[in-house]
Amino acid sequence: MKKPLIILLIATKIQITYNQLNQMKIMNNYSVARRKLLQLGTIALGTTIATKATAFQTNSFQKQETIKETTIALDTLGENSTPEKVLEELLLGNQRFVENRPESRNQDYIRLQEVSKEQKPLVSIMSCADSRVPVEVIFDRGFGDLFVVRDAGNIATPEEIGSLEYGTYVLGSKLLMVIGHEKCGAVKAALEGKPLPGQMGSIIAAIQPAVNRANKEDSEKIYTDTIKENVRLQVKTLNSSPLLHDLVEQGKLKIVGAYYSLTTGQVSLVRNKNGEN
Numbered sequence: 466m467k468k469p470l471i472i473l474l475i476a477t478k479i480q481i482t483y484n485q486l487n488q489m490k491i492m493n494n495y496s497v498a499r500r501k502l503l504q505l506g507t508i509a510l511g512t513t514i515a516t517k518a519t520a521f522q523t524n525s526f527q528k529q530e531t532i533k534e535t536t537i538a539l540d541t542l543g544e545n546s547t548p549e550k551v552l553e554e555l556l557l558g559n560q561r562f563v564e565n566r567p568e569s570r571n572q573d574y575i576r577l578q579e580v581s582k583e584q585k586p587l588v589s590i591m592s593c594a595d596s597r598v599p600v601e602v603i604f605d606r607g608f609g610d611l612f613v614v615r616d617a618g619n620i621a622t623p624e625e626i627g628s629l630e631y632g633t634y635v636l637g638s639k640l641l642m643v644i645g646h647e648k649c650g651a652v653k654a655a656l657e658g659k660p661l662p663g664q665m666g667s668i669i670a671a672i673q674p675a676v677n678r679a680n681k682e683d684s685e686k687i688y689t690d691t692i693k694e695n696v697r698l699q700v701k702t703l704n705s706s707p708l709l710h711d712l713v714e715q716g717k718l719k720i721v722g723a724y725y726s727l728t729t730g731q732v733s734l735v736r737n738k739n740g741e742n
């Protein structure tokens with residue numbers, strides 16, 4: 466083999482190694498990177514590989530340090546902030562998700578270890594059980610951030626209310642959000658009014674008052690309108706809890722309704738008919 470060809474082959478191999486390292490960085494998996502590197506092994510490439518691996522190890526460490534700083538900043542926000550500020554911060558996370566620039570906040574192993582000692586979630590959430598509404602994902606949040614209760618139709622049953630009282634009164638969430646979503650099957654079933662087997666009928670019964678309140682004049686919008694009416698209904702039910710109501714009165718808690726679009730990922734606030742949250 467002629468010399469230029471050997472140099473070209475080595476250069477190509479180095480390029481492949483570099484690209485693979487970049488991919489592995491994204492996976493954030495140093496052990497996989499090292500295993501792949503060993504598979505490549507030639508003596509000629511050994512020095513280059515070792516240098517790249519060390520560089521990657523350093524970068525990985527720096528990344529972890531950055532995440533830790535972010536985590537501390539979020540904790541400070543949680544302790545000192547107002548319910549309004551927490552709401553603003555939560556919606557900013559949704560905006561990052563919608564714009565496809567997530568920061569994967571608090572989703573790393575360091576955060577897992579931190580919150581294994583205790584939890585102080587900024588936000589409590591009541592959402593539908595629908596598989597298309599992964600709450601932490603749509604708000605770009607992670608371990609220890611959100612205290613989440615989910616059931617079909619995001620209805621406030623006694624057990625759900627008790628759980629949310631725990632999330633707010635005991636754990637200290639400053640924001641309680643009820644999230645309804647586009648194309649909710651539970652609301653659709655309530656609109657159709659057909660009998661359902663098993664205990665599913667209890668879900669429909671809990672949504673029925675929202676069906677009665679929805680605007681029937683616009684047949685195209687009735688589905689969305691009922692979903693939003695259901696959110697208002699559940700917010701009202703939560704407000705009827707003396708424990709939650711007291712927290713609201715003391716300015717320690719804000720209860721808001723929201724609507725999640727399955728098609729855009731956007732979370733928008735569902736206000737009362739008088740324009741308040």
Ligand SMILES: [Zn+2]
Binds near residue numbers: 593617646649650651
């Ligand atoms: Zn649903």
